Amino acid sequence: MSGARLCSLLTELGYDGWQSLDPDSFEWPFQYEETRPVLDWLCVNLRPSNVLSTPEIIQYNALLEEGKVLEGEDLDFAYESISAFARRRSNQEAVLGVEESVMEIKEATVAYKAEAQELQKRLQHLQVHLDSLSGHTSSVIQGRRARASSSSTTSEQLLMSEEKLAARNVELNAVLEKISSSARDLAYYHSGEEEGIYLSFADFRSFIAQDQACTKALNDWFVKQFDVGPSRLVAEEGQSKCSWGGLEDENQSSKGDSEKMYNSRVSELQRLRSIFGVSERQWVEAQVENAKQQASLQMAMSQASADQHHIHSDITSLRRKHTEVGNEIYTLSKSEEKLLNEVIPSLCWELAQLQDTYILQDQLARHRFLQFACQLERKQMNGAYELLRLIDTDLQGFSHATIGRIERYTALANAAAETNEQGAVDDQDTFLHRVRDILNIHACNGSIADEQGGSRMYVSALGLVQQISQLHDEKQALQAEMSFSLPEDKNKCLNDLCDIIRQMQQLLFASSTTAQPVLSPWPLMKELAEMEKVNSQLSAAIEEVTREHREKAEIVKHHPHEVGRERQVFVDFFTNPDRLRSLVRDLTVRVKALQS
Template identity: 25%
Template sequence: MSCGNEFVKTLKKIGYPKADELNGEDFDWLFESEEDRSFLEWFCGNINEQHVISEKELQDFNNLLESGKPILEGDALDEVLKTCSSADSKSNSQREEEEKEERKRLEDELQTLEKMKNLTIHRSKKLQMMSSKTSQISQALKDAEEEALKEMKEGLGALTAANSKLHSELLSFFDEVKKLTSFLTASESENGPHPVFFSQLSLDKYLAQEEQRTLAIASYVKKHFSQGASELAENSHDENSQFGNKSKQVTCNEANEVCEESRELVRLQTAYICAQHQLIQSKAEEESIKSAIQCAEKILHSLKTKGIEKETLDIEVSSLNDEISTLKKQIAKINNEDLPALLKENARQWIAPVVKAVLDRRIAQQDYYAARQDEIYHHLINQKASFDLIELAYEIELRKHKDLHCQFESLIEYLKQTSDELEQRLKVMSELDQPAQPRTTIDSKDDFSRRLYQLLEGKNKKVELFKTYEGLQQMAQKLEEDCAIVQDQLAASSQEQSLFLSKLNSDIDALCEALYCGGNQVLLSSQELTDQFQEIEGHLNELNKLTIDLLDDVKEKRIALESNKLLQMERKLYVYYLQDEDHLKKIVEELEQQSKAKTTALEDQSFTTNEVLDI
């Protein structure tokens, strides 16, 4: 508990007017000073209603003052109190004991109140946390509700679509089942025999279609491929092994054609090389003859004009012969080394367009053949797949027939065995049908009666020397009575179950009514709880608003107190009034004396001024 609250509590205890309107936290500043704190703690711990003068006592004191009688004060009062102390010692001791008990009681009450205060503060904090948490939860619930509504609408739309789709599928399924039942229940006289197994179906149409398809493929192969390939297509569904031989024959034919074309290209290349070589040789001879003629003409011209001597001419002829020999060597080297390679390269370049055209033709031909072969392979694979599918269906049906055959054989054996046992039993019963004398006990050879007796006897076996037909009849009657009782119990239980189901349906309707509250949406929380949460949230908002206003008011008062000296003086005087009245009187007397001194000084000054003026 804070000191200000304790101070206000003491004021309430002594009956201070309007003490209930005071706030304890506003008086916490009184306990900040160490000098005042001790007095205030003493005041809060010792002052009670006994130290307060009542209205009657105050009225009596005022009447005493008005009567003019002397009032004992100071030493006289102390002497009178000393004389009265002996008489009041006993009452003082009792009073002290009562005060101690009262103090103890008050301390216990104070501790209890402090605990209650701490508990209240804890609860208020807890309530604040709960309110914030509740607001968060409510917001989260609102968001979750909106999201759930959205998801519910989406789910409802999806379910509606799925329901319509399922309804249409069920209708189609019902139509198909109806057709199937009408097909299975149709009579043979109206629609003829219906095949039940796959092996009963006729494959004549299918085989005829496949034969037509095979003939069409063979004609297509004859039209677009060689004779060997057509024979391959005709015999593909009968002799699969011949496919590899025919393909090898076609490949050999194609290889021969390729070899022939390669030889023709080589011949063309060789002819081109020879022709070019001859052309080069003839051009070289022609150029050599032209150069020789030009050289001879030049020499003749020089001889005619300059008249060169024979020696110089011989020297030039010898040098020209040397040059001719070197040129011949170079020509021979070119003819033997460089010219063949260049001619071959030129021949390759010359024949390249021809080779490209041949290869393009072959590629186009191969693409054409590949496309046609893919079509043929596709048709043949489909044909083979259909044959394999039919074969697989026959094998599966054959396996099922074998399984059914085995089951039927085991059933026949079991029926034969049971028929043999039944014949034996009938034979024994026929032997015992007309006995010489009626028997009361069951014969040991009568296995049927003995087993029936054991069956009716069950677990409640009794040690009997002989088993009689009378006991068998009693057990049969008892079994009949038990069956009737069980049937009655079943009827009662079915009635109870129907009542329970009706009650359960009514409870479900009530639950739906409580969940939906007459609407189409499920309520996630109770309406009363939601209203209470909203009311609590409103109270919390008001409390927060009041707290903020109070803090703002205190802040404004503190600012005003710091800025206004007059308010500070009033605060100090208020503190002195509550803590030390003597000090307050002393200050007031000093202020009165100061004011009197100032007034007297002013009067003297005015008097002197008047005298001066008179003079």
């Protein structure tokens, strides 16, 4: 998205190669915190209206060459003269057509700076307020989470208690079934539906002794097992219901019965007594288990009643805290509505005014930067011109000296020819020998070897004249070559300077992540960075408040009719905020009415 904005900005500014730009390849500079604010600022504020066009640059260069650009004291004098001239309405409307003077602009600038400082203070105050609100909101959320965790823990404990009670009920039902089956068996054995038992007369003393020993053992066992606690009560109740049959009654025997019948009946009685003893023990054990289960059930019921009372108190406290949280949310919604309706629009308006001021300052900085670049170019051109003029002066002096020497050598040659000499030069003539040495040094550096060897070559005026003429021809060739190559070097130097200026303009007017010129003073840049930081913090606070609202909306999300209302609120937030404000006011009135 950011790369597309940058590409559209370059297209709007008239970049030639805008068709070959790929928006996705420009996304990576926006991922760094150092370059993203600068690129966002360029995308928002850079427009064709505040960028110098090519005709304006050409016009500025022409004014600079003509010397019509005002700088320093001349510029201040011009501003003062314009402001003095603008006091008359007729001249002002006829010539300038502007109603503001320089003093008014300066006063407005000072006022804007004061407003910017005041806005900074207000932003800091709002940031502190938002921090306190966020801290309070976090504490409310933590309390709600703690209440939710406690309620979940209580519900888990209740579920575990219900599961334990259900398991105990199953065990108790099994025990009751066993007791009922034992009772049916006892009832069947005591009903007398089986064949009657007839005892004959016999000696029952051994059996009576055995029965007494068994009874004593049973009594000892019962005393040992059911002497204390609820088991003793169950045992006493069971003993009261038991009817032990004795064999002391000898009248029940019949003399006419045979001994075999008597033995069979005794064995049957023993069998019944053993069965009855086992059934009686099972019944007693079932009664003991039933008493234990009843005690456990009573304990579980008391614990459940205590838990229910605790849950009721927790629900009451939760409702009270829910009411307090609702009041706090209502206060926060009021504060948020005030921020959205009053503070944030005023801040946006004041920030827009500050942005206009920054645009004017940036245009002034660009103008000064271009002045500095043009001054550098003019100094370089003047230096090159002075160098060329010095070279031309040296060449002209060398040419005049060479021409004078040639004339003198020609006169010497003519004089030698008139005296009918062969052109020989006397060895005592040191001047001509020095001329010969100079020419030899220029030609092949042979005179140094001659001087070191101490020998002198033959010198003639004609040879000197020929060497001088060759030197003259060589000088003319070098001069022609210099006159041919000097314009090319000059044009090359000018092209290099133009390329440097073009690159500086690109660095200035086109966004670059590697070399960004600092056009504003350091305090202003620091204040801008602080303002960007405050804006980012304000955005984070707004996002936090929005997130809190979304979390609060999750509470009523389970209601079907709230989903459509949530969607309508989301649509009204972006399309019809007035309707949303009226809805909030109506809800506020309803809440106040319910609270009252």
